Amino acid sequence: MVLEEFIEEHLLYGRALIDLQVSKKGSNPLWTGFVSTNKGEFPAYIKKCHHNDGLCIEIISALLGLMLKIPIPKPILVLVEPGHPQIVVAKPTFLFGSQMYDMPSFERFLADHKLSDECLLDYPNLHSILAFDEFIANPDRNNSNILYDGESFRFIDHEKAFCSSQDPRSPINEINKISNISDIVQYYKGENEIYIHKLMLKIKKTITEEMWAPNCDSLIKKTKDNSILSEYNLILERVRNFLVARQSVLAILIENAIKPPLNHQQLNLLGG
Template sequence: MTTRNDLPSDLAALVQRPPIYRLLGVGEKVYGDHLNHVWKGLAGVPGLDEPGIPVFAKYLPRQSQIDIELACGLASQVLQLPVPNPALVIADVDELPNHPNGLKSGPVLLFGSLFQPPDPFTVQRTKEGELGTEYIWQKVCEDEVAPQGAAWDELVANPDRHAQNLLFDGVKWWLFDHNLALQPLSDLYTSIGEASAQRKVVDHIARVNQILSQLKIRHSGNEDILKEADRLAKQAKKLTLLAIEMRKWKLDARIAPIMMIAATIVDLIALRLKPLGMYLEQRLETPTANNLWSSSS
């Protein structure tokens, strides 16, 4: 695929080819406190003689969840956020040990993300119940990932942030699991092309922003969260360009509809950038000029 010469270099690299991979061999089942079936393995680009890349690949029972994960994963790369590179991973059923009983035949389409090796000490702490959870949250809130994650989770209306989907690799924190983001999409899936449905998605506010709530408990991060929102808001054009380039990818009949809807979701994320600061101010209960004027009149 050829890309436009006027694209920013990071975006041009991202859209050079679609993130479609094939599982190479039998995956290793990953067990833990997560709802979906997950495997770890190597994945390669179909038809190319290249070394495989290590991925986590999870089975999502609803296509809408794959669309949302893919859109969030690609958007996060453009926004330069600590979210692993996303992929769609094709696998045969017999390559997925202990798979769901409902999977009888393949190929199976999984959502994949570039494997980030977790820090063993931090993994051990996550197994220590409430004390471990508090340790994770304290470390996250002391790191630059906290304002980034708070602004990001607000942008994609993601209520599903907890100690099990915050990963520390020994140097850097990573955010993953976004299949529950932008929840109105699940109900509006068949009408997502309509303006009324898109407005509901843009206006939606998640019931909770877990990282922001943890920062508020610790009385820190308000200014940094709003600065991050300002930084993200300046990237709206790049997200729109990403969606345009996604629609240009030549894909097979099964994957093309997924990519088209994911591109629409990226467009909706771009539209959510404009009110992002307002959504965060409301959640932070930050007084604005309008609020101050109203209270004194």
């Protein structure tokens, strides 16, 4: 599929319908209800991002993930106009929307079934989501930002990715980091050298065959051509430069994230 067709298929444009419900999930103002889009009506989450670039970051992260076959709900540019009964805006405003699925959060699923988050390690495409989150420097893949119904996973909420203070060639900044899947891998399997070796083989294959910079570079260039997103071109260019720089060190960053840190004795042997 050519990129123009990919963006046309996966980025929806919509208008918030009435009778939305206020949701208490997450830290952003959030509503649930139906959105009338260019592809029909969809149940969706609609949120106000904390920062001006949040909407753009959410959209480009979702498109990148979908291009890399990560199960992310389709993003929706949701137009809200003054006078909407639930969402108060002073002028026509675009908010971020995400196609809604009837799935509980991973956190809720674990609590309801009295399971530990170790079961996430059975996810067949664990290597892909680990690589994706590290690629976009997502510091917040906590269990509330994962949906799971016992069979399928979906991954949501990428507003904190591509932080402007994040060095693209460095590990995710611990100041911003809340929780990541790499933490789960490290906790349960970090000292299992065979497991880590096999997982890294899959990750490196993914990076080489799917997550290569020209694909992502082309997607961002096409997104910049979108007339509605043109005001975010500076942000998109920053994201583009970030990905190009990060791709070359991605495998090292992931391996360091899923393995336990060197202990003091090892540091001393290395002259630390």
